Structures are given as structure tokens and as C-alpha cells.
Amino acid sequence: MSLLETREVTRTYGKGATKFEALRGINLQIDKGDSVAIIGKSGSGKSTLMHILALLDHPTTGSVFLNNEPTSKIKNKALNKLRNQTFGFVFQQFFLNAQDSVLENVMLPLKIGGITGKERRSKALAAIKAVGLESKAKNKASDLSGGQKQRVCIARALVNNPEIIFADEPTGNLDSATSENIENILFKLHQEKNITLIIVTHDPDLAKKCARQVQIKDGQIVGGAQQ
Numbered sequence: 001m002s003l004l005e006t007r008e009v010t011r012t013y014g015k016g017a018t019k020f021e022a023l024r025g026i027n028l029q030i031d032k033g034d035s036v037a038i039i040g041k042s043g044s045g046k047s048t049l050m051h052i053l054a055l056l057d058h059p060t061t062g063s064v065f066l067n068n069e070p071t072s073k074i075k076n077k078a079l080n081k082l083r084n085q086t087f088g089f090v091f092q093q094f095f096l097n098a099q100d101s102v103l104e105n106v107m108l109p110l111k112i113g114g115i116t117g118k119e120r121r122s123k124a125l126a127a128i129k130a131v132g133l134e135s136k137a138k139n140k141a142s143d144l145s146g147g148q149k150q151r152v153c154i155a156r157a158l159v160n161n162p163e164i165i166f167a168d169e170p171t172g173n174l175d176s177a178t179s180e181n182i183e184n185i186l187f188k189l190h191q192e193k194n195i196t197l198i199i200v201t202h203d204p205d206l207a208k209k210c211a212r213q214v215q216i217k218d219g220q221i222v223g224g225a226q227q
């Protein structure tokens with residue numbers, strides 16, 4: 001069954017002389033439990049597509065469906081709640097609160113979701129354990145290595161038991177051994193928890209680990225739209 005679907009999605013940036021069509025008629029269906037790599041050259045529209053799929057941005061024209069329901073009419077507050085409960089995000093730049101502890105960083109989505117006290121702590125600790133960082137739970141995020149920071153991001157993405165993890169160049173800043181470790185964690189979660197993975201990457205080895213490779217060229221899908 002379709003989990004996430006775009007129909008004839010376009011995204012145009014700017015106006016007049018600076019107008020730019022970053023996406024031009026994207027039709028894509030992603031099913032529950034899929035692992036999808038979004039690949040293509042720099043500037044082809046990968047991040048734009050991912051932001052639209054993650055409901056962080058709206059298409060200029062066309063529609064996005066989540067569980068076969070159109071997402072265009074969802075109000076901002078409900079959209080924030082839906083993102084918080086359904087999606088996890090892992091970005092190349094980490095976006096951790098450097099001065100806060102690992103535990104505090106991982107608890108944040110739960111705090112936003114209104115989960116309090118012992119439940120918040122125990123869920124966060126379970127996610128930290130899932131990425132093998134339990135010995136660092138009390139450390140400041142700034143005191144970790146790059147690979148450890150990315151593991152904190154994965155724990156944070158995981159803590160709400162999301163249906164989908166969106167990862168934008170999750171291993172972009174990491175050396176190859178550390179990348180391998182991060183990839184293994186992501187794909188283990190995908191397999192064990194049936195979490196759908198949508199990964200934007202330049203890395204052909206990472207893309208190959210996904211069941212599907214959706215290739216974008218100049219804002220259009222040129223391969224992998226069908227399963």
C-alpha cells in the first residue's frame with residue numbers, strides 16, 4: 001500500500017528573471033517498508049524533493065499523499081504533530097544542541113510531543129542503546145566524534161518510533177569506516193522495525209544498499225520511479 005506518493009509535483013523557486021523550476025512533474029510512490037535512495041547530480045533537485053516528501057515544503061503545483069490522504073489541507077499545527085510522530089530526520093549537519101547532553105538531545109522530540117517524566121527518559125535511553133551510545137548518554141553533544149554525533153541523530157530520529165526516516169547525506173561528513181557503521185545502524189532499523197528509509201545521497205555504495213534508486217536529473221525522475 002502506498003505510504004507516500006507525489007502526483008505531478010513541481011517546485012518553482014523565485015520569480016521573473018530568477019525563476020527556477022527545481023522539480024518538474026514528479027510522480028513517485030513509496031510503500032511501507034521501502035528503502036529508497038534519491039540520487040543525482042548536485043543541483044538536480046534531490047533535497048527539494050526530500051523536503052516536499054517530508055512535508056517540510058509545499059509543491060508549487062501537484063499533490064502529496066500520505067497513507068492515500070492528500071496532505072495539502074493539513075493545518076500547520078497538525079502537520080507539525082504528524083511530522084513529529086511519523087517522521088524521523090537525519091541530516092549531514094547533525095543539528096544537535098551542542099551544549100546539551102546526548103540524552104537531552106534525544107529526548108527533545110518526545111518533549112515536543114508532550115511525553116513527560118520517566119517515559120520520556122526511558123524511551124530516549126532505549127533509542128540511545130539502539131545506536132550503541134549508552135556510555136555517552138550524559139556527555140555533551142559537542143564532546144562527541146562525528147560518527148557518534150550522527151548516531152545521536154539516528155537515536156533522536158528513532159525515539160518516536162517513526163514510520164519513515166528521512167536522511168539527507170547521512171554519511172556525507174564521515175570517514176568510510178564510520179559511514180559503514182552508520183549505514184549498518186540505519187539498515188538494521190529498517191529491517192528489524194520495518195521503518196521506511198528515504199535517503200538522499202551522492203554515495204553509490206550507500207544507494208546500492210537501498211532496494212530502489214530514484215534518479216533525478218534537472219528536476220525530473222529519469223530512473224527508479226517504478227518498483
Ligand SMILES: Nc1ncnc2c1ncn2[C@@H]1O[C@H](COP(=O)(O)OP(=O)(O)OP(=O)(O)O)[C@@H](O)[C@H]1O
Pocket residue numbers: 013014020022040041042043044045046047048049
Ligand atoms: N531557496 C531556493 N531559492 C532558489 N533556488 C533554489 C532554492 N533552493 C534550491 N534552489 C535551486 O534548486 C535546484 C535544486 O536544488 P536542490 O538543493 O534540491 O539540489 P540537490 O540535488 O539536493 O543538490 P546537492 O546535491 O548539491 O545538495 C538548484 O539549482 C538550486 O540552486
